Amino acid sequence: xxxxxxTLPFTAQPATxxxxxxxxxxxxxxxxDPLNWHGPLSVPVRILEHLxxxxxxxxxxxxxxxxxxxYVGHTGRGRAVVVSLAGMLRALPTLGIMTLFALLAxxxxxxxxxxxxLVLLAVPPILTGTYAGIAAVDREIVDAARSMGMTEQQxxxxxxxxxxxxxxxxxxxxxxLQVLSxxxxxxFISLGGLGRYIIDGLxxxxxxxxxxxxxxxxxxxxxxxxxxAVLQRLVVSPGLRAARAAPEQDTPVLPxxx
Amino acid sequence: MQWFLANLPQVLNLTGYHLIQAVVPLVLSxxxxxxxxxxxxxxxxxxxxxLSAGSLLFTVPSLALFVILPSILGTKILxxxxxxxxxxxxxxxxLVRSTLDALNSVDDTLRQSATAMGYQPLQRFLSVDLxxxxxxxxxxxxxxxxxxxxxxxxGSLLGIPSLGFLFTDGLQRNFPTxxxxxxxGTLLLALFMDVVLILLQRLLTPWLRxxxxxxxxxxxxxxxx
Numbered sequence: 417x418x419x420x421x422x423t424l425p426f427t428a429q430p431a432t433x434x435x436x437x438x439x440x441x442x443x444x445x446x447x448x449d450p451l452n453w454h455g456p457l458s459v460p461v462r463i464l465e466h467l468x469x470x471x472x473x474x475x476x477x478x479x480x481x482x483x484x485x486x487y488v489g490h491t492g493r494g495r496a497v498v499v500s501l502a503g504m505l506r507a508l509p510t511l512g513i514m515t516l517f518a519l520l521a522x523x524x525x526x527x528x529x530x531x532x533x534l535v536l537l538a539v540p541p542i543l544t545g546t547y548a549g550i551a552a553v554d555r556e557i558v559d560a561a562r563s564m565g566m567t568e569q570q571x572x573x574x575x576x577x578x579x580x581x582x583x584x585x586x587x588x589x590x591x592x593l594q595v596l597s598x599x600x601x602x603x604f605i606s607l608g609g610l611g612r613y614i615i616d617g618l619x620x621x622x623x624x625x626x627x628x629x630x631x632x633x634x635x636x637x638x639x640x641x642x643x644x645a646v647l648q649r650l651v652v653s654p655g656l657r658a659a660r661a662a663p664e665q666d667t668p669v670l671p672x673x674x
Numbered sequence: 675m676q677w678f679l680a681n682l683p684q685v686l687n688l689t690g691y692h693l694i695q696a697v698v699p700l701v702l703s704x705x706x707x708x709x710x711x712x713x714x715x716x717x718x719x720x721x722x723x724x725l726s727a728g729s730l731l732f733t734v735p736s737l738a739l740f741v742i743l744p745s746i747l748g749t750k751i752l753x754x755x756x757x758x759x760x761x762x763x764x765x766x767x768x769l770v771r772s773t774l775d776a777l778n779s780v781d782d783t784l785r786q787s788a789t790a791m792g793y794q795p796l797q798r799f800l801s802v803d804l805x806x807x808x809x810x811x812x813x814x815x816x817x818x819x820x821x822x823x824x825x826x827x828x829g830s831l832l833g834i835p836s837l838g839f840l841f842t843d844g845l846q847r848n849f850p851t852x853x854x855x856x857x858x859g860t861l862l863l864a865l866f867m868d869v870v871l872i873l874l875q876r877l878l879t880p881w882l883r884x885x886x887x888x889x890x891x892x893x894x895x896x897x898x899x
Binding site: 440443506507508510511512514516518519520593596597600604605611615623627630631634637638641 | 730733734737742827828837840848849854861865
């Protein structure tokens with residue numbers, strides 16, 4: 417396996433020279449080596465690639481999942497289909513889908529096969545979050561809005577979405593987390609992103625690079641998740657906060673970081 | 675299909691490895707998460723620490739955790755132990771939360787009756803609190819099981835054998851059939867585990883099978899006509 421990775425068209429970073437054999441201090445030396453923070457293949461560039469892939473994936477996923485979730489949540493139609501479809505998609509191994517799409521695509525280096533396989537990963541949490549958020553809004557509030565003469569569209573966007581926003585964002589947050597984690601895997605099919613350090617490092621047995629790259633990925637994921645948690649608090653109407661504090665604060669913890 | 679039949683021994687072999695890496699964390703997580711959840715239930719400080727440590731660890735991407743663990747545990751990078759420990763960490767993080775919810779949802783009057791009947795704390799926990807939490811516990815286990823089965827495949831990027839090997843090998847040999855076999859195998863394995871967990875839950879919670887739900891409705895309405 418390592419032989420093939422070595423022949424990939426991406427050149428690795430110039431190697432950091434270590435003064436120790438201990439993996440931890442090697443990882444630290446890799447992280448603090450200025451060589452790894454400047455230039456076309458450096459950490460900042462890889463972070464941008466990582467975020468770029470993730471952003472594109474999430475844009476497509478939101479465009480697909482949110483309208484369907486809103487429709488199903490508002491009308492209650494197709495509920496069973498959505499729930500079972502999301503469950504089935506969750507069981508799909510993203511790595512398998514990614515390699516399959518990459519093989520079936522015409523050009524082996526194109527980005528979209530990887531993005532589509534990530535979309536399959538991101539759609540279920542967004543879809544179920546949106547649907548569950550809308551469906552969980554108290555029916556009495558919706559009926560009250562309807563009796564006040566609001567149109568269905570006004571009910572959806574003026575009543576149901578603001579009330580269900582906390583749960584909807586919870587779904588989005590777990591999708592973001594899963595995508596950020598899984599983008600690390602696209603390095604295997606010859607794309608960029610922070611996963612490159614792990615894959616390349618393993619190929620040349622440069623464990624300082626592997627460890628350093630892994631730490632950057634972990635810190636990025638934790639940081640962005642924290643940012644989204646703050647955002648979630650800011651966006652949700654303060655009137656709902658008291659009501660929300662009583663039941664479970666977090667949305668059901670979502671699985672799978674592949 | 676032809677390829678699958680010709681390579682059946684290898685596929686079964688990989689399935690075996692896959693199953694071990696997915697099931698062991700499941701078992702370990704129950705053993706670790708249940709006491710932690712009980713500790714979190716009775717101790718406010720412990721609860722804060724356990725839950726926030728859990729959600730932090732849960733945020734660490736699996737590929738990163740797989741390669742960080744060897745240097746912490748002193749294991750080889752190709753060791754199964756890394757995958758098992760990593761998946762156990764995720765499973766515990768998830769299961770502590772749902773077990774805590776489950777334990778909290780046990781009716782307090784039941785606990786008091788058990789105590790009044792002379793149950794010792796540990797005995798009461800094992801024969802009253804825990805059994806009543808099983809449905810929620812199993813719901814958590816089913817979620818974990820599906821994600822474990824999928825996560826194990828990522829280990830193949832490091833060269834650790836599982837059905838994920840069919841993905842990496844198939845990509846390198848430019849052979850989609852092999853990848854499809856891997857995907858179908860993974861899905862079947864997830865389905866199989868789900869069925870096993872459902873059956874196990876039915877076996878362990880026999881009171882939920884008798885009648886519609888004796889535990890949920892007041893006794894008067896549960897009396898058969």
